Amino acid sequence: MRDALRTAAHQLATISETPRLDAELLMAHALGITRDALILSRLDDPTPPGFDDLLIRRLAHEPVAYITGTRDFWTISLHVAPGVLIPRPDSExxxxxxVARFARTPGPRSVLDLGTGSGALLLAALAEWPEATGIGIDASExxxxxARDNAARLGMSDRARIVHGGWSGAGGPHDLILCNPPYIGTDEPLPREVVAWEPASALFAGADGLDDYRxxxxxxxxxxxxxxxxxxxxxxxxxxxxxxxxxxQGFTVSLARDLAGRARCLVLT
Structure with a gap:
């Protein structure tokens, strides 16, 4: 597997910014184990027969998360599939x-996730605050x-209500609202693996990318x-x-930056 991973990483370097990581995740998936287990104890084993097929899919620009069906986010692991946006580390x-806002408090009791997608933000918040309950809303069936499947997988079905709806929400008011809306302008270029695979309804928001914010x-x-x-x-x-x-609209607005120092989150009170 060491040789196979080296060769795969070389091939993937033409399409991915993380070729070695992609190769390791695909290899671990082919083996049915975690990446940590692969690296710690299996690199000298024979390459599993399913790895080549997975590599071909990735070389065709299919996202790793759709191939493996999983994506880690915050402290949880989520099921993802075509039709739902893949959670990004930036959204953490x-x-x-x-967490900073509710430091030294009991935390929010009620959480609303507008445009919940896979349920990533809602379920990460409920994992962070075990006494909280929440609602995830999305227009996509x-x-x-x-999202309902992820809530069940994480044992949160009794705390997370996943319902159809739009930006107007459902019930409330809520202590914490989380929202990752579409914000890409319709003419903005995107990587092939994004525009060809992820749902346009979760990406694009009019010519200037601001329609959903309005x-x-x-x-x-x-x-x-x-x-x-x-x-x-x-x-x-x-x-x-x-x-x-x-x-x-009368909100006090402050800014939170991601790990790369880029403006990523508006904090509204």
Whole structure:
């Protein structure tokens, strides 16, 4: 497997920024073990027969998360599949901002995730605050099915209600609102593995990428408890434009940055 991983990483370098990691994740998936177990004890074993087929799929730009069916996010592991946006590490900035906001408090009791997708933000928050309950809302039936499955897999079905809906939410007000809406302009270039595989409805938001923010800003205030906080993901160049939309609705706006130092989350109170 050492040789196979080396060769695969060389091939994947033409399409991926993380070729060695991709190769290791595919190899571990072919073996039915974790990547840690692969690296610690299996590298001198024969290459499993299914690895080559997985590598061919990745070389065709299919995302690793769709091939393996899993994606780690914050402290949880999620099932993902075509039809739902793949959770990114950048989105963990929203959870980090919420943790900072609720430090030295019992934490939020009620969490709302607008545009829940796989359920990543909602379920990560419920894992962080075991006494909390929450609602995940999405307009996609595919996403709702995956989010409900993830809630069940994580033993949170009794705490997480996954329902069909839009930006106006369902019930409330809530102590914590999380939202990662579409924010890509329709003419913005994206990597092939994103635009060809992930749902356009979770990516694009009009010519300037702000259409969904305009809709959210108009309906968010009634959904937020008086001392609550909303954490909304933004594109790296959108802080001023999106912040102005929420400030116009009476929100106090602050900014949280991701690990690369890029503007990533608006913190709204």
């Amino acid at each position: 900035t929203l959870i980090e901002a919420a 595919t996403a709702l099915a995956i 809709a959210i800003a108009a309906v968010l205030r009634p959904q937020l408890a008086p001392r609550g906080v909303a954490c909304v993901e933004i594109g790296a160049s959108q802080a001023d434009d999106v912040g102005a939309l929420f400030a116009a």
